[in-house]
Amino acid sequence: MRVLAALSGGVDSAVAAARAVDAGHDVVGVHMALSRTRDQFRTGSRGCCSIEDAGDARRAADVLGIPYYVWDLSEKFEDTVVADFVSEYEAGRTPNPCVRCNEHIKFATLLDKAVALGFDAVATGHYARIELGDDGTRELHRAADAAKDQSYVLAVMGPERLARSLFPLGDVASKEETRREAAARGLSVSAKPDSYDICFVADGDTQGFLRSRLGSQPGEIVDESGTVLGTHDGAYAYTVGQRRGLSLGRPAPDGKPRYVLSVEPVNNRVVVGSAADLAVDVVLADRAVWFVAPSPEPFECSLQVRAHGAAARARATVLPDGSVSVSVDGALRGVAPGQSAVLYDGSRVLGQATVTAAVRSSVGSAAVGAAR
Amino acid sequence: MIPEATRVLAEQLALTGNPSSLHASGRAARRVVEESREQLAAAVGARPSEVVWTSGGTEADNLAVKGLFWARRTHDLRRRRILVSAVEHHAVLDPAFWMAEHAGAELVLLPVDSDGVLVVDALHEELSAHGDEAALISVMWANNEVGALQPLDEVVALARRFGVPVHADAVQAVGQVPVDFGASGLDALTLTGHKVGGPGGAGALLARRGLELTPVQHGGGQERGVRSGTLDAALVASFATAVSSAVASQESFAARVGALRDALVTGVLQSVPGAVLRGPQSGRLPANAHFTFGGCEGDSLLYLLDSAGVEASTGSACQAGVPRPSHVLLAMGVDELEARGALRFSLGHTSVAADVAALLDVLPGAVDRARAAGLAAVS
Numbered sequence: 001m002r003v004l005a006a007l008s009g010g011v012d013s014a015v016a017a018a019r020a021v022d023a024g025h026d027v028v029g030v031h032m033a034l035s036r037t038r039d040q041f042r043t044g045s046r047g048c049c050s051i052e053d054a055g056d057a058r059r060a061a062d063v064l065g066i067p068y069y070v071w072d073l074s075e076k077f078e079d080t081v082v083a084d085f086v087s088e089y090e091a092g093r094t095p096n097p098c099v100r101c102n103e104h105i106k107f108a109t110l111l112d113k114a115v116a117l118g119f120d121a122v123a124t125g126h127y128a129r130i131e132l133g134d135d136g137t138r139e140l141h142r143a144a145d146a147a148k149d150q151s152y153v154l155a156v157m158g159p160e161r162l163a164r165s166l167f168p169l170g171d172v173a174s175k176e177e178t179r180r181e182a183a184a185r186g187l188s189v190s191a192k193p194d195s196y197d198i199c200f201v202a203d204g205d206t207q208g209f210l211r212s213r214l215g216s217q218p219g220e221i222v223d224e225s226g227t228v229l230g231t232h233d234g235a236y237a238y239t240v241g242q243r244r245g246l247s248l249g250r251p252a253p254d255g256k257p258r259y260v261l262s263v264e265p266v267n268n269r270v271v272v273g274s275a276a277d278l279a280v281d282v283v284l285a286d287r288a289v290w291f292v293a294p295s296p297e298p299f300e301c302s303l304q305v306r307a308h309g310a311a312a313r314a315r316a317t318v319l320p321d322g323s324v325s326v327s328v329d330g331a332l333r334g335v336a337p338g339q340s341a342v343l344y345d346g347s348r349v350l351g352q353a354t355v356t357a358a359v360r361s362s363v364g365s366a367a368v369g370a371a372r
Numbered sequence: 373m374i375p376e377a378t379r380v381l382a383e384q385l386a387l388t389g390n391p392s393s394l395h396a397s398g399r400a401a402r403r404v405v406e407e408s409r410e411q412l413a414a415a416v417g418a419r420p421s422e423v424v425w426t427s428g429g430t431e432a433d434n435l436a437v438k439g440l441f442w443a444r445r446t447h448d449l450r451r452r453r454i455l456v457s458a459v460e461h462h463a464v465l466d467p468a469f470w471m472a473e474h475a476g477a478e479l480v481l482l483p484v485d486s487d488g489v490l491v492v493d494a495l496h497e498e499l500s501a502h503g504d505e506a507a508l509i510s511v512m513w514a515n516n517e518v519g520a521l522q523p524l525d526e527v528v529a530l531a532r533r534f535g536v537p538v539h540a541d542a543v544q545a546v547g548q549v550p551v552d553f554g555a556s557g558l559d560a561l562t563l564t565g566h567k568v569g570g571p572g573g574a575g576a577l578l579a580r581r582g583l584e585l586t587p588v589q590h591g592g593g594q595e596r597g598v599r600s601g602t603l604d605a606a607l608v609a610s611f612a613t614a615v616s617s618a619v620a621s622q623e624s625f626a627a628r629v630g631a632l633r634d635a636l637v638t639g640v641l642q643s644v645p646g647a648v649l650r651g652p653q654s655g656r657l658p659a660n661a662h663f664t665f666g667g668c669e670g671d672s673l674l675y676l677l678d679s680a681g682v683e684a685s686t687g688s689a690c691q692a693g694v695p696r697p698s699h700v701l702l703a704m705g706v707d708e709l710e711a712r713g714a715l716r717f718s719l720g721h722t723s724v725a726a727d728v729a730a731l732l733d734v735l736p737g738a739v740d741r742a743r744a745a746g747l748a749a750v751s
Contacts, residue, residue: 028675028679031693033693033694054693058693067675067678067679069671069674069675070671070693070694070695071671072694072695074694113672113745113746116741116744116745116746117672117675117676117741117742117745118676118741
């Protein structure tokens, strides 16, 4: 196959490309330039858009002996991922930019261009497995290493994109194994630190980034009864479940810490309450993407709502408008509109949707985090 | 590198000796350096004393722009305008921009026409209005991207009337077209090794006798005190050998490769709808062919051609390797989208008719495919 290996400049994508070469594919390395400002030099473990990363990607391609190109997808990235990130926070929701990047850039713009140029597939360094089902369909599964599993951020791509994707690291036992393999292959990125932060927020200061885009929007912080407890400089900077940075003068009557329960962009308010008030057991989500045609009847599954969170046992129902209602056993905390909800059957991804609301069925319809 | 330049380099590398030292091996190295200076000077119509060795074209361009500016300004504070064509190589443009930002210079970008050729009238107007404020003019001998030969005779004639020194970057021209420093009337001229089959890391600035240049690199006072630094006898000998050889074969090279290039241009224009030749029809470097293919990303074409065994070039990229629309094409009035589909084909000593045929065989399909892939970043 002709395979385009996306090279970020990190160790995972380099080893993934190496494995694609070993598998006998005709591999070409492409580094995506995503940052519009070119001054994002890496500091610490941050950034996927720096000059250093482009150089590391090129070195990896050199070591592997494969052609290397840089594709400038920065305009598309700004127009989709970054703009979505800002407008979602502005609307009081909590976006996951990695999910949107996979949806709009890696498995859309990059993949489409690759296919148009004659490539058969795109290989990335994501940790996830692709398995062939009994009926020959390609299934997306969790990686062998649960700690590194990235099926959560990949689920948004849907089955057609999956058919043109390769994840050569899906069966790696651990990140350490990837690093050892990189070292053994002579890839100089073998000891490069992992990147955890949002790549376009170079200094890791998300609130500062949002402030620079959205400006100061002072408003009130209130409790669930509407009593004003303090002020804020922009409701967009708060996320459901957040505890730190509330700077409330008055302690809570019960002396316990307070958390953000919801963000209300319309009246620019942040609502806070106790940890107990954060608990929800029904998650509503729309913009669903399915790998398996969902049953019209409620079905058992497990639900994951954040990249590094555990999955909860759940029962999902597809509503007539195509949105999904998921009831979990027990309770979830800090589920915010905008987050990605991924449904699994064991290790297999069934589908993905975007959270619109999370509610407590036990207290009726008290909506938590409903921000519209 | 050409075999002769490689041989000279290897031979000289085996010898020790600092050409600035007075002992026997130093004197031997000195002799190699001076003979190379004479050889280079003879090849390009200069006097040996006019040759200032540098580490390459970029250093020579920096020395010319900065050295001329500072030297002129020392005598006349009003002379702070640096006049450069808008299609100069970055080795001239960037020092000029830097001087404007950091050294009190005023940058004047001289326009080019749609073929990439300097608009001499614009220079005339500029000098008529601000001639007594001009510190220097820098206009390249031939443009590296679109191959346009520049009207240096007219530039020099105008500059003389206003008493302004002229520098030309001739990195692309040597070995391709006749270059005679003395006959050109230029005050300074840049040469480099790697473009003529010589070693990288070796170049020279030819500086007319009596031309004042403020040093950019200070130290041991080598090269008339203008460019300090220990010389590498092996590098300069190999460099001079390569220049000499390129100049000797220039005429036959230009005739043979020029004919191949013409066939390439005709073939491309016939076989690829929407292909536009950039740069002048005549009056261009014989080995250069440059096109834009509207609706393509240059790097998509590059990939498709490369995988079909044809090597071309898109132009410049930023530090991170992101292809950038060429400042040369933009200065010629080409719009940004069209400029993204730019591709340059350079022919060389080893090029033959079969290479042109192979290109024409794969190019139409590659352009179709690249157009289908579209301009992903703007879609």
